Amino acid sequence: MPSEVPTFSFDAEQAEYYERVLARCFRPWTEVLFDISRPVRGESIIDIACGTGVVAIECARAVSASGKVLAVDNAPGMLSMARAKPSEQDAAVISWLEADAQTMTVPIASFDRAYCQQGLQFMPDSASALKKTLKSLKPGGALACSIWTPATEKSNVVIYHLGQALMEIGRARWFDVAMKPMSWTTTTEAKGRLKLEDALASAGFINPDVAIENGTFEFDTIDEAVKIAKVAPYGKELASDPELWRAFAENFARRLAPYVRADGRVVAPARSFVGHGVAPWN
Numbered sequence: 001m002p003s004e005v006p007t008f009s010f011d012a013e014q015a016e017y018y019e020r021v022l023a024r025c026f027r028p029w030t031e032v033l034f035d036i037s038r039p040v041r042g043e044s045i046i047d048i049a050c051g052t053g054v055v056a057i058e059c060a061r062a063v064s065a066s067g068k069v070l071a072v073d074n075a076p077g078m079l080s081m082a083r084a085k086p087s088e089q090d091a092a093v094i095s096w097l098e099a100d101a102q103t104m105t106v107p108i109a110s111f112d113r114a115y116c117q118q119g120l121q122f123m124p125d126s127a128s129a130l131k132k133t134l135k136s137l138k139p140g141g142a143l144a145c146s147i148w149t150p151a152t153e154k155s156n157v158v159i160y161h162l163g164q165a166l167m168e169i170g171r172a173r174w175f176d177v178a179m180k181p182m183s184w185t186t187t188t189e190a191k192g193r194l195k196l197e198d199a200l201a202s203a204g205f206i207n208p209d210v211a212i213e214n215g216t217f218e219f220d221t222i223d224e225a226v227k228i229a230k231v232a233p234y235g236k237e238l239a240s241d242p243e244l245w246r247a248f249a250e251n252f253a254r255r256l257a258p259y260v261r262a263d264g265r266v267v268a269p270a271r272s273f274v275g276h277g278v279a280p281w282n
Contacts, residue, residue, distance in 0.1 A: 011075070011077045012077035012080065012081075013077075013231055014077065014078075014231040015051075015052055015075070015077040015078045015080065015081040016081065016231075017227070017228070017230075017231040018051060018052055018078070018081070018231070019052040019081050019085070021219065021224055021227075021228070022228075023051075023052055023054050024218065025216075025217045025218060025219075025270075026051075026054045026117065026118070027054055027058075028215060028216075029117065029118075029146060029213075029215060029272060030054055030055050030058050030117065032146065032213050032215065032272070032274055033055065033115055033117060033144045033145075033146060033274065034058070034062075034144075036144045036211075036274055036276045037113055037115075037142040037143075037144040037276060038062070039059045039062040039063050039067075039112075039113055040062060040063070041062070041063055041064050041066060041067060042063060042064070042066040042067050043062075043063045043067045043112040043113060044063075044067060044068050044069075044070075044110060044111045044112050044113075045059045045063060045067065045068070045069045045070070045111060045112065045113050045114070045115070046069075046070045046071075046072065046106065046111045046113075046114045046115075046133070046136050046137075047059060047069060047070070047071045047072065047114075047115050047116075047117075048072050048101045048114060048115065048116040048119055048129065048133055048145075049072070049073055049101055049116055049117070049118070049119025049120075049122070049123075050071035050072060050073045050078070050079075050082060050096075051073060051075075051078050051082070051117075051119075052078055052081045052082045052085065053071060053081075053082035053085055053086065053094070054117065055115050055117050056069050056071035056082070056094055057085065057086055057090055057094070059113075059115070060086065060089075060090040060093040060094050061090065063093065064093070065089065065092065065093065067093060068093055068094075068095070069093055069094045069095070070094075070095050070097060070106065070107075070111070071094055071095070071096050071097065072097045072099050072101060072104055072106070073096075073097075073098065073099075074098065074099060074100040074101070076098060079096050079098055082096060083096055101116075101119065101123060101129035101132060101133070102123055102124070102125045102126075102128040102129045102132070103128070103132075104132055106132070106136045107136065108135050108136060109135070109136070109137065109138050109139070110136060110138065111136050111137050111138060111141055112137075112138060112141050112142075113137075113141060113142050113143070113144070114133045114136065114137055114141065114142070114143040114144075115143070115144055115145065116129075116133070116143070116144075116145040116146075117145070117146050118146055118147065118148065118181065118272075119145075120145060120147050120184070120199075121147050121148070121180065121181065121182075121183050121184045122180065122181075126199060127199060127202060127203060130143075130199060130200065130202075130203035130205075131203045131204065133203075134203050134204050134205060134277075134279055137279040138279065139279055139280065139281045139282065140278060140279060140281050141278070141279040142276065142277070142278055142279075143200070143205060143275075143276065143277045143278075143279075144274070144275070144276050145196075145274070145275045145276075146213075146272045146273065146274045146275070147184040147192075147196060147272065147273045147275070148181055148182045148184065148270070148271070148272050148273075149182065149184075149185075149189050149192060149212060149271040149272060149273055150182050150185060150186065150187075150188075150189065150192070151163065151179060151181075151182040154269065155269055155270065155271040156182050156217075156269075156270050156271060157259070157268045157269060157270075158217050158225065158228070158256070158266075158268050158270075159178065159179065159181060159182050161252060161255035161256060162178055162228065162229060162232075162252060163175050163178045163179055164255065165248055165251040165252040165255060166178055166229075166234075166248065168251055169244060169247045169248050169251060171234070171238070171244075171248075174232075174234040174238075177232070177233050177234065178232060178234075184196070184273065189212060189271075189273075192273055193210045193212065193273055194210075196208075196210045196273050196275045197209070197210045197275070200275055200276075200277040201277075203277075204279075204280065205277025205278060205279065206277065206278050206279075206280050207276075207277065207278050208275065208276070208277040209275070209276045209277075210273055210274065210275045210276075211273075211274050212271060212272070212273055212274070213271065213272050213274050214269070214270075214271055215269075215270050215271070215272065216267050216268060216269060216270055217266075217267075217268045217270045218265060218266065218267050218268075219265065219266040220264070220265055220266075221264055221265070221266070222253050222256060222257075222260055222264070222266055223253075224266075225256055225266045226249050226252050226253050226256070229248065229252065256268070
């Protein structure tokens, strides 16, 4: 049995599943960010941890040809998938930058708005990423960011039940990395909300504010939902053992059964912290 605990790398296989399946889950959450801070025609936008471009492409359509979008991610697989997606018009607006948000070199005081959808929890030094983002904003520029609340029996249940299924097949060593998307806080939502407000304030944003929003994760089929484990950091090892995979898949599918609708879709509750801060005017 391998001794090392796997970590997230967001390789090409993960990017393909992310774009084919998870991007549909994330698009409604992009609108939640826009309800907090909506891009408008002619603005300059920076999208941190852009993944396969869900937020960046929506921003490009909002700012149109008179605006610009810089989309930043440190995963080549994600950026390759992102570059292949936009229409010719969107592609003219978006620049893609492979860089780590914690150490990136981007234009200072150049952007009207910044977004970071579900990226901060994966960064070992999210404080540095927030400070770098702040420096990129014009005075009065706004940041909107989102981070999943903890995975529980009532919220973010897909990841909660994935973790429980791993435990029940004897793979407790994979549990922590399975919970990584929901790892901003391992205690209460109240503490997680305060942690994000403090992080925004410590980075130098003024008027930091954090809300908690309800939504869903949606998959076309139960099989599609279960396969989320195959593109997790432990996925190749899990899937390489047919007996182990069968035990996991049956357990996970049984756990998700209450969320399967008459048309076969899986619709499960999800919750997210949504933070907002403003760059100082001077």
